[in-house]
Amino acid sequence: MASSGLLTRPLYLQVRDALAARIANGGWKPGKPIPNELDLAREYGVSSGTMRKALDLMEGERLVTRQQGRGTFVNDQTSEELSLRFSAIRDASGGRIAGQVELGEITEGTANELECARLRLQAHDHVYRVHCTRLHEDRPFMVEEASMPAALFPRLREINGFPHQIVALAQKNGILVGKAEERISVCAATPAVAEALRVAPSTPILALDRVMLALDGRPIEWRLGQCNLTAHHYLVEIS
């Protein structure tokens, strides 16, 4: 039984935070099972109902997957299903496409004005910047420039080949991914973009301005994408 002062957050939220921290800091590994509800309830000194409520929450946040008769497992955010969930672009048959990535340069610098606004940084904070082109069936469909707060990704340089996969990067740096907000507009392809996407100049292009947020609400990536939708579409589910 935890302390129950007057202004305390509900127990199940405190328990959720403790379990989430254990996933973030690597105590529990992606793909591996965690102890069963009853053991966890005893360990944290709460009832099984409260532990269940915490785990239900975490399942909704895609931190764990529960399977009747098998157990509760830490989600691997780099799995196809989970890492693709932020790719709203679909091919003709409706499947999500992430694309093969043709990596441009990775640079580091101080945040510019827009980066400060989107990533809630101070003027002299550092960011990593990544350019890339995404291909689907050998055809480029999107060019993108992404910026990430350098302070959040101390291990960026260690990881080979993943600076374009924000959810993988976050997982390796102990960040729990929450949600993304994407602003969509349209424009005509500039000559440079037209060349990169191999379309005629001034072809109508989908412009994507996306901010990815951690579960705690911190912005972790800002991405500008320009996308040729002639062979694809962008699918949104609104509920």
Next chain:
Amino acid sequence: MASSGLLTRPLYLQVRDALAARIANGGWKPGKPIPNELDLAREYGVSSGTMRKALDLMEGERLVTRQQGRGTFVNDQTSEELSLRFSAIRDASGGRIAGQVELGEITEGTANELECARLRLQAHDHVYRVHCTRLHEDRPFMVEEASMPAALFPRLREINGFPHQIVALAQKNGILVGKAEERISVCAATPAVAEALRVAPSTPILALDRVMLALDGRPIEWRLGQCNLTAHHYLVEIS
């Protein structure tokens, strides 16, 4: 205690269905309170925990709103907040815009091929079709054509001035709105669209293809919209 056969759906889902039906058929009115948890639990012969789980579900489905100390209220889907939730188009300051509607003609006919596909109808089912233009601050920003299965809206003709507001229409016809799926693509404005939107021909336009579904999954509306995004943007939250 309800019957507990072997292949029955969980009790809390059965209870949810019963309560939802009571909202759909008008037994409980939008904006009005429903009985408290304990009374409902007694009425349906379930424990308060089970009733609570059913009500939690319904809150997530936006059928009711619960307020500690006040009660549980049937949501009015025509409220600004709820009716705007499917309008992803935002003005410069980030607010959702529905627009003033300039209504075109309303017609009835048999479903064409696309309508059959999108609305899951048979070849000779009837549909209502509505054309309209949406204005924001006196400027047109979207033209749209919507189709609805005539069978689902027996009371369409009775209702003055709402055939463009699908959630209001659904509520009056005893349909519980679930979610929408919107396919986004880009195109150049055709001369007709350019004139309606008062933009230059071949201006890049956002094309929206949206199917609205009832809570039970039945398609209730298919809408094609063409949208001038020069002063606005489309905002998606992906979780």
Next chain:
DNA sequence: AAGTGGTCTAGACCACTCA
């Protein structure tokens, strides 16, 4: 003070998976 929803407990039993 009375009435509401929100949290929390301590169980029982069911359904499913797997060795």
Next chain:
DNA sequence: GAGTGGTCTAGACCACTTG
């Protein structure tokens, strides 16, 4: 058959709103 999560019960007590 042993172990897991899923459902369901019958309470107690807390936090909030309203008269």
